[in-house]
Amino acid sequence: MDLIDFFTNYTLRTITLGTAILGAICGMLGSFAVLRKQSLLGDAISHASLPGIALAFIITGVKDPNLILLGALISGLIGTFWIKGITKRTRLKSDTALGLILSLFFGLGILLLTFIQKMPNANQAGLDKYLFGQAATLVEQDVLIMASVTGVSLIVLLLFWKEFKLLLFDPDYTKTLGFNTRFLDILITFFIVLAIVLGLQTVGVILMSAMLLAPAAAARQWTNNLSTMIILASIFGALSGIFGTAISATQNNLSTGPVIVLIAASFVLISFAFSPSRGLIFREMRFRKNRKELHLKKTLTFMYRIAQNHDNISHPHAIRILNNFQGFTKKSLLKLENQELISLSGKQWALTKKGYEEAASINKKLGKSDD
Numbered sequence: 001m002d003l004i005d006f007f008t009n010y011t012l013r014t015i016t017l018g019t020a021i022l023g024a025i026c027g028m029l030g031s032f033a034v035l036r037k038q039s040l041l042g043d044a045i046s047h048a049s050l051p052g053i054a055l056a057f058i059i060t061g062v063k064d065p066n067l068i069l070l071g072a073l074i075s076g077l078i079g080t081f082w083i084k085g086i087t088k089r090t091r092l093k094s095d096t097a098l099g100l101i102l103s104l105f106f107g108l109g110i111l112l113l114t115f116i117q118k119m120p121n122a123n124q125a126g127l128d129k130y131l132f133g134q135a136a137t138l139v140e141q142d143v144l145i146m147a148s149v150t151g152v153s154l155i156v157l158l159l160f161w162k163e164f165k166l167l168l169f170d171p172d173y174t175k176t177l178g179f180n181t182r183f184l185d186i187l188i189t190f191f192i193v194l195a196i197v198l199g200l201q202t203v204g205v206i207l208m209s210a211m212l213l214a215p216a217a218a219a220r221q222w223t224n225n226l227s228t229m230i231i232l233a234s235i236f237g238a239l240s241g242i243f244g245t246a247i248s249a250t251q252n253n254l255s256t257g258p259v260i261v262l263i264a265a266s267f268v269l270i271s272f273a274f275s276p277s278r279g280l281i282f283r284e285m286r287f288r289k290n291r292k293e294l295h296l297k298k299t300l301t302f303m304y305r306i307a308q309n310h311d312n313i314s315h316p317h318a319i320r321i322l323n324n325f326q327g328f329t330k331k332s333l334l335k336l337e338n339q340e341l342i343s344l345s346g347k348q349w350a351l352t353k354k355g356y357e358e359a360a361s362i363n364k365k366l367g368k369s370d371d
Contacts, residue, residue, distance in 0.1 A: 011136070016245045018138040018146055019260055022199050023237030025150040027215035028157070029195045031226070031233045032188055034216040035168055040095065041083070043209035044102040045196050048079025050109025050205050053130050054116060063127075065142065069197055072130075076193045079105050106205075133204030133257030135245065146198055153191050157230075164188060165226060203257040214264035215240065221271035221278045240264035297362055299332045300341055303351055304359030 033042055052075025056068045079101050086097040113127055129137070157164065166174040167184050175181045196208050203211045219232035244260030273281050336342045341355030351359065 012249055014140055014143055015135050015138050015256065016242055018143040019135060019202060019241030019245050020238040021143065021146045021150055022202055023215065023241035024234040025153055025195045026199060026212045027233030027237030028230050029153065029192045030212040030216035031219065031230045032168065033192055034213060034220060039213050040098045042196060042212040044083060044098045045076045045080055045193050046205050046208035047102045048105035049076040049197055049200060051075050051105055051112055053127060054109055054112030057116060057127055065201060072200055073194065073197045076197055080189055080193055130200050131205050132255065133202050133207065135202045135256035137201060149194055149198060156191065160184065203260060207257055207261045210261045211264060214268050218267040218271040221275035236267045240267060296332055296335055300336060300355060300359045301362050303342065304356065304363060
């Protein structure tokens with residue numbers, strides 16, 4: 001595949017645009033799910049939509065994607081409100097409610113799909129494609145619907161930006177200010193469900209939660225700012241869709257949905273490793289740097305105490321103490337000399353005025369007596 005194929009191949013262009021838009025809206029709305037610690041909610045909603053897909057086909061008897069996705073939306077919303085109802089009206093925790101609804105609805109969905117497969121001419125339905133997704137079935141109308149939903153979601157996000165931020169970080173304070181927290185919660189949950197339902201045709205029921213959460217999890221590693229996180233998550237999601245489609249187009253036996261999820265997961269791994277503030281590599285570098293600085297300070301304070309207890313730090317006895325000090329190396333002394341904290345004359349080490357003041361300050365912070 002090359003750039004020319006994108007403009008000349010209708011199917012490839014449609015799929016690429018569709019997956020890019022899907023990734024963008026999933027990244028945008030997934031940020032709220034991640035920050036609200038509702039990561040499993042996406043998994044539960046995607047699985048809860050399966051009975052709606054099957055029932056929509058059973059009731060209508062036609063494989064109309066719009067009707068099927070409408071059934072998935074209704075089923076997903078029912079599952080979502082059941083989860084909230086269980087956690088609110090019982091003593092069960094949210095993770096228990098999520099697990100119950102996920103298992104119940106997914107089991108019912110599989111049962112209905114099995115029933116459909118035994119119906120006359122039902123083998124042509126192809127509803128099992130919604131389990132793992134089939135991006136090749138995307139048409140221009142699907143892309144337009146995704147773009148419209150993304151646009152509406154963005155408008156709603158901008159209109160209620162202040163309220164959503166307050167609800168996200170301090171729900172109780174939001175309520176005391178007079179905002180309708182129930183309405184805001186339902187609104188953001190509705191759009192999350194809508195985004196998940198839109199992705200079922202492309203990524204599938206089983207993998208859709210990863211598409212919702214992976215871009216947001218990757219973006220979270222790079223920033224503490226909500227707006228920046230949403231923008232980064234949308235970019236990561238869109239790039240996952242584009243690169244995943246491009247890679248799957250190079251091979252006939254690669255499913256687009258799983259490849260997109262793997263690309264999104266690679267963004268998460270890269271972010272976990274290389275983000276400046278939270279990345280494992282930079283964290284390890286900071287740890288090593290802090291450990292070296294701590295070692296230097298430890299050496300400096302040790303020399304400070306020797307200087308206090310010996311009239312002549314260059315006395316052979318004092319030098320012997322220095323050389324026998326556990327962890328005391330010439331490399332550390334050279335670093336301290338470069339910082340002008342100590343001076344070297346032959347084999348005679350001495351604290352400079354700057355080093356003495358620095359060591360006294362460290363000693364004071366540690367609560368040590370100068371006596």
